[in-house]
Amino acid sequence: xxxxxxxxxxxxxxxxxxxxxxxxxxxxxxxxxxxxxxxxxxxxxxxxxxxxxxxxxxxxxxxxxxxxxxxxxxxxxxxxxxxxxxxxxxxxxxxxxxxxxxxxxxxxxxxxxxxxxxxxxxxxxxxxxxxxxxxxxxxxxxxxxxxxxxxxxxxxxxxxxxxxxxxxxxxxxxxxxxxxxxxxxxxxxxxxxxxxxxxxxxxxxxxxxxxxxxxxxxxxxxxxxxxxxxxxxxxxxxxxxxxxxxxxxxxxxxxxxxxxxxxxxxxxxxxxxxxxxxxxxxxxxxxxxxxxxxxxxxxxxxxxxxxxxxxxxxxxxxxxxxxxxxxxxxxxxxxxx
Numbered sequence: 001x002x003x004x005x006x007x008x009x010x011x012x013x014x015x016x017x018x019x020x021x022x023x024x025x026x027x028x029x030x031x032x033x034x035x036x037x038x039x040x041x042x043x044x045x046x047x048x049x050x051x052x053x054x055x056x057x058x059x060x061x062x063x064x065x066x067x068x069x070x071x072x073x074x075x076x077x078x079x080x081x082x083x084x085x086x087x088x089x090x091x092x093x094x095x096x097x098x099x100x101x102x103x104x105x106x107x108x109x110x111x112x113x114x115x116x117x118x119x120x121x122x123x124x125x126x127x128x129x130x131x132x133x134x135x136x137x138x139x140x141x142x143x144x145x146x147x148x149x150x151x152x153x154x155x156x157x158x159x160x161x162x163x164x165x166x167x168x169x170x171x172x173x174x175x176x177x178x179x180x181x182x183x184x185x186x187x188x189x190x191x192x193x194x195x196x197x198x199x200x201x202x203x204x205x206x207x208x209x210x211x212x213x214x215x216x217x218x219x220x221x222x223x224x225x226x227x228x229x230x231x232x233x234x235x236x237x238x239x240x241x242x243x244x245x246x247x248x249x250x251x252x253x254x255x256x257x258x259x260x261x262x263x264x265x266x267x268x269x270x271x272x273x274x275x276x277x278x279x280x281x282x283x284x285x286x287x288x289x290x291x292x293x294x295x296x297x298x299x300x301x302x303x304x305x306x307x308x309x310x311x312x313x314x315x316x317x318x319x320x321x322x323x324x325x326x327x328x329x330x331x332x333x334x335x336x337x
Contacts, residue, residue, distance in 0.1 A: 050314045053272065054232045054247070056225065057264025073230050076193040079104030086167055089114045090174035097182070100189055108190040112198055115183045116337040118172035119210070121165075128161055181213050184220060191231055199231050200242040201335035206258050209335060228262055239320040241280060245328040248273035268304055271296045275312035280324030 079099050083092045096114075099107035135158055140151060184207050190198035201209065206228070207220030214220050235243030250259040251270035263269070274296060278289040297305055 050311055050318060052233055052236050053269060054229055054263065056229060056262060073192045073234055074103050076105035077103045079107050082106055082110050086171055088173055089118060089171055089179070093175070093179055097186075100186060103193060105190075105193040105195065108186065108193050109195045109198070112183070112186050112190045112195070113337050114171060115180065115186060117168050118175045119180050119183055121168050121172050124165060124168070128158075128165055132158055132162070181210075181216070184210050184213055185223075188223065188227060192227065194234070194238075196235075196238070196240055196242065197337060199235055199240070200246065201337070203228060203231055203235075203243065203246050203259055204257065204334040208258055224258070225262060228259065236315065237319065241277070241320065241322070241324040241326075242328055242334065244273055244277050244324060246334065248277050267296060267299050268308060271300060271305070271308045272311050275308055276315055276320075277324045279312055279316050280320060280322070282323050282325045285325045
């Protein structure tokens with residue numbers, strides 16, 4: 001009967017190293033799994049929304065708590081019927097302002113749109129006047145039939161712009177500088193009352209939307225600092241993809257935006273919001289976002305990546321719908337009222 005040769009007995013040091021390696025792998029896997037389920041905990045009916053982890057750069061925990069209390073958003077109310085569209089703003093400004101200050105969301109939204117139109121009117125008139133002069137001075141002599149059709153289309157478009165300008169002139173007649181100077185504070189109030197466009201605009205530009213007014217009222221930066229975190233929380237609670245895009249851009253390395261200056265650099269935050277944005281993205285944007293995620297991931301540990309992935313999925317499940325990229329194409333304008 002043949003006997004198979006027995007394997008040599010393992011050396012004590014080799015066995016110990018294998019045990020330590022196995023224990024280390026098990027611990028790492030346990031940490032990753034724990035991070036995943038910690039992120040996924042509570043998903044479903046009645047689940048609490050995950051913490052956004054948004055913190056103001058350089059602010060202590062006590063300062064953050066105090067700022068959160070001071071920046072608590074008001075409860076919007078539904079007010080009376082608004083003035084007719086196109087009504088002269090000067091006739092209704094005081095009433096709309098009082099209603100907006102009292103929490104009337106509709107009045108706040110209307111006031112921002114009318115003020116923004118009036119603030120843009122002078123530059124609109126200047127551009128339209130130059131374009132009109134250039135167009136009407138063209139000679140049609142020698143134009144082909146196709147060129148004449150194009151010229152006619154340009155004339156019709158110019159007439160439409162002039163009609164819109166005349167409507168704005170009627171709305172803005174008598175609006176003074178003091179009224180126009182209230183534009184940014186009113187954008188902030190509309191944002192606090194839930195206007196999504198105002199929220200995106202204020203988070204991105206804040207008091208810099210009207211730099212002339214900021215020179216006269218530098219406390220606008222303090223107001224922005226006290227409100228931005230609460231607006232971020234409100235945007236995430238509302239499933240606002242624009243807020244997610246603004247955040248992932250603000251955390252991007254080298255970002256020079258006002259929001260970036262407020263939040264400071266944080267690679268893990270950048271990964272979280274970029275991952276959330278990627279989860280909701282259209283297919284044609286996916287490759288680019290995946291490359292960006294891979295670049296951010298190089299500076300994070302496996303446990304941090306697991307936490308970020310779980311947080312992003314949990315946040316998506318807790319209230320985001322639709323595609324993240326639908327309303328945020330490259331170069332989208334946050335202040336397009």
